[in-house]
Amino acid sequence: MEILPIEVIDKLVIIVAVFGISLVIAMYSTLAERKVSAFLQDRIGPNRAGIFGIFQPLADGVKFFMKEEIIPATADKGLFILGPSLSMLTACMTSAVIPWGDTLELFGRVIPLQVTDINIAVLYVFAVVSIGVYGIMIGGWASNNKFSLLGALRASSQMISYEIAMGLSIVALIMTTGTMSIGEIVYQQGGELYGIGALDGFAWNVFYQPLGFLIFMICAFAECNRTPFDLPECEAELVGGYHTEYSSMKLGFYLFAEYINMFISSAIMSALYFGGFNFPFIDKLDLSHNWETIIGVGFFFTKIIAFIFFFMWIRWTLPRFRYDQLMRLGWKILIPLSILNIIITGLVLLLTL
Amino acid sequence: MDNILFFILSALAIGGALMVILARNPVYSVLFTILTFFAIGGHFLLLNAQFLFIVNIIVYAGAIMVLFLYVIMMLNLNKQSEPTQPFFIKVIAAISGGLLLITLLGALRGMDSDKVISDIPYSDIGLVKNLGKVLFTEYLIPFEISSVLFLSAMIGAVMLGKKNLKDH
């Protein structure tokens, strides 16, 4: 048996790093959420565990591990466990196709900072999103609780409704880029905006697809079940929605999956529409390639954190939709708008060629 | 490596399909169907048919199975309410299933058994771009006609729903 080729070891290191980083960021998003909400409501927020409460997520994690688990006697045990596990799994799967940075040249080898660049990456993301419904649906049904089932029903109906608008807004994006590999889409955004030399490195898709970005972002909010779309778990009507019966680590999975989803959708939005790791005037700095890459990664994470903050800002600012308003927005506004967006994109592309 | 993957995927697909009919709880049946679709998707991937793979996941495992789960979860198909089928329906079901099996076996007999899966040359037709080129030039008319099919399906769905909504 031969030793693993060096490329495989590279990949393994990157996979472990991606897992680690997304888990740590999701963990600290929980703290950030509480700090941001405290800031917006003029409170202090958690400040006991360590300075500024930086050990709060660790304390929460330990608590999830140590709490007694209660599986209701009437629940379907196998599916009760499967539900949150699936939720967590689908949340973790997407980060495989996100390009975190350009290439690094180390020890004479070129290492791309991306787990893998499959050429149908956009469709892969779309597929994982469509599988994501099951975690909530199965968990809610298996609990054998009326609140849970109602929450699961609402969640699945909401997610499939917004999936269509999301797919149609991605179609318009693919029309302008002509490729489905996220890596290539990011590279394309390093050019000049509208061909103006002064705007080098600013060819972000958000300037070519403003309407598409807006639709995509609204759908991302809905797919993450974040306020104003958090009807599946709205505590005023449904106790805890689909996770009413859950406790211990399984509840932790559901809550944690939401934060990972938020992180991943922020990453996808910044990669598809906000230039990913590109930053303006990169060539003017005259740095070595490795430094450019490292600064690019820094910019990418800055964009992601800005989006995460935006998610939180929205959550603590806007009230929740009513169900008929939610469905009206999804079916009667977003879908016609995204079809219109496709038509406009097609006409503009042909007229400017 | 490809062969090992092929056998693992085949075992998963056949095992999943068996569990679909053996599982007592219909919800488990649906979940095993999803597993089967994933295994079949893996086969598509081994044949380098990326688009078919992703369609299989999104449409079958993602969309159609959500509808199945809806129907099964909401229609109260648990044990107490499951009606026992009359004997003659069981006989008819066995006959029709057996006929399908015979047809499949006949098709298998006619196949050239020398041709193993790894001999099929890799082609790039399964890549999305090539598929798009063929679909929108050569197979344009069937493509457009399929949209009429979708329209009729949508009207059918609405008609079905109309009856249901009136009952409520």
Added chain:
Amino acid sequence: MVNSQLSEFGIVLLFIIGAIAFVLITLTVSRFIRPNRPNYEKLTSYECGEESVGNVWSQFNARFYIIALIFILFEVEILFIFPWATVFGDEKKIAGTDGLWGWFSLTEMFIFISILILGLAYAWGKGFLDWIKPEPEVKDYQSPVPKSLYEALNQKYLKK
């Protein structure tokens, strides 16, 4: 190229296996270190302190099924549009046909999408996309304060 793409999917598989391992390890670890002292009351399902009545699995609003049915149709159509979107802006094709390819494929898609919109419009027109709206009840409570006074107040502040 082909084989490199296949191994790219292999890496995705590796990634998914890693995610599964993570979930399993977390579940097993928490299983061993948490207490387990169930009793009858703990294991009943939670319905705000009431004894739960009846079964959960009951009939639901048929609109959910219809939404799911229409969703499937749209999903399939989106997947048909994806291959088109990748070849639509193909510069080689456009140059090879004097720009005709672009207009040709755009009209193709116009026809396809307009038939799709027809279906959506039908479902819309039949009212299947309308969800039940809450209608606030108007109480016929007789207030000693006449309604015209409230109305006058409303009008006064409306103008400002």
